[in-house]
Amino acid sequence: MIHAPRGIKDRVPPEEDQFLSLVSIAERYLQQAGFKKVGLPIFESSSLFTRSIGVETDIVEKEMYLFEDKGGEHFALRPEGTASLLRLAIQHHLIEPARITRLSYQGPMFRHERPQAGRLRQFHQVGAEILGSITPQDNIDLLVVIDSLARKLNLPGTTLFINNMGCAQCRPVFRKALVEYLSNNQSGLCTTCQKRTGTNPLRVLDCKVPDCQPIIEKAPSIIDFLCEISRSHYEEVCSGLRNLSIPFTVNHRLVRGLDYYTETTFEFVSNALGSQSTWAAGGQYDGLIGQLEGPDVSGAGFAIGVERLALLAEKAGTLPAPPTYSQDVSLLPLGENAIPLVQRLIRDSREAGISATGIFGATKIKQGFKQAERDGSRFLLIVGEDEIAKQELLLKDLLTSEQISLPLFPLTRLIEHIRTVRNQEKVSPVF
Ligand SMILES: [Zn+2]
Ligand SMILES: [Zn+2]
Incomplete structure (x- = not known):
């Protein structure tokens, strides 16, 4: 790997x-x-x-x-x-x-x-x-x-x-005084400081090596110059x-x-x-x-x-907290007939500023819940044969475990509902 x-x-x-x-x-x-x-x-x-x-x-x-x-x-x-x-x-x-x-x-x-x-x-x-x-x-x-x-x-x-x-x-006046001081104290300095005395003497003041500290502490101070x-x-x-x-x-x-x-x-x-x-x-x-x-x-x-x-x-404790949920809705079609509807709902939701993904690989509701959790979704929308027959949508709120039915048409009812919940909470998902 x-x-x-x-x-x-x-x-x-x-x-x-x-x-x-x-x-x-x-x-x-x-x-x-x-x-x-x-x-x-x-x-x-x-x-x-x-x-x-x-x-x-x-x-x-x-x-x-x-x-x-x-x-x-x-x-x-x-x-x-x-x-x-x-x-x-x-x-x-x-x-x-x-x-x-x-x-x-x-x-x-x-x-x-x-x-x-x-x-x-x-x-x-x-x-x-x-x-x-x-x-x-x-x-x-x-x-x-x-x-x-x-x-x-x-x-x-x-x-x-x-x-x-x-x-x-x-600065050059100070530098000269510093070089003179460091040159007279070479034996007490680490090899890096010895080298820097000639090349970049100011950096000697930065040295963290314990042995160098007594000499650095007594070095001339820039403020005096x-x-x-x-x-x-x-x-x-x-x-x-x-x-x-x-x-x-x-x-x-x-x-x-x-x-x-x-x-x-x-x-x-x-x-x-x-x-x-x-x-x-x-x-x-x-x-x-x-x-x-x-x-x-x-x-x-x-x-x-x-x-x-x-x-x-x-x-x-002031690091911006991750949102309680990172996506608005996951949509689960159950059965062939639900797929075209879910395709349209996903696109319309996204275009209306709602984050949405489909769960197309699942055949059981339980799998849908697992994937919605994985998506970080607030809602799971289930569209099956029953829902189509009754012309309604089943929306599960994964945060409150509430479940509500919305009329299937117009499709914007779903979007309105998700928006309302989001605005009430004033927690906007990151996307
Ligand atoms: Zn100056
Ligand atoms: Zn040093």
């Missing part, structure tokens, strides 16, 4: 409905915040990611799914959405330097990581980016959207960590969050795994899933759009990991 690849999570009914409902809830929050949806391709030229995310990052070094197509071109399954979205926005001239453009996306991302709890090789993200003349207010706005969603879903154990990564002026502009940006973000009563913790070690961040970076982390897990993250990027040959403006954005969001919502 062929199984799904490692690190892939299949979603079976009704899980997929719940998952998509959660995606729509997140999308609704983005829509309310003015983000317009774009459709991003699943794969892009691999150079897009090496140029934007950075060559010395985990994603580009180890995690990208790369392939060469029959024409010899090199592609990568997208490992994240920002680079793709910027490529699209630049290509279609959606960015206007003096204006703000707000775009959002959703879909699967791919990273060849070691599969472990809550970490998948294909995972789903909902993300948003604000492009143009970005102010600290735009960073606050992103945080407001995620915070509102977190409160709506009552997500347990969530902390917002924020940091400021500095800008093109002050911020220039006037970055410092006021940082303070404005903090005071905006206080004004909105959004709790946050400053974490000077929060550098994110990607090269392109400047000024604000942030992570929403929950401890409710066993270990600390980040379910939403993002920040500002000043040079990236120009680097991808777009206008010289900034951007800021975030991505939400939907699988982790689902686990947290499930824990909180």
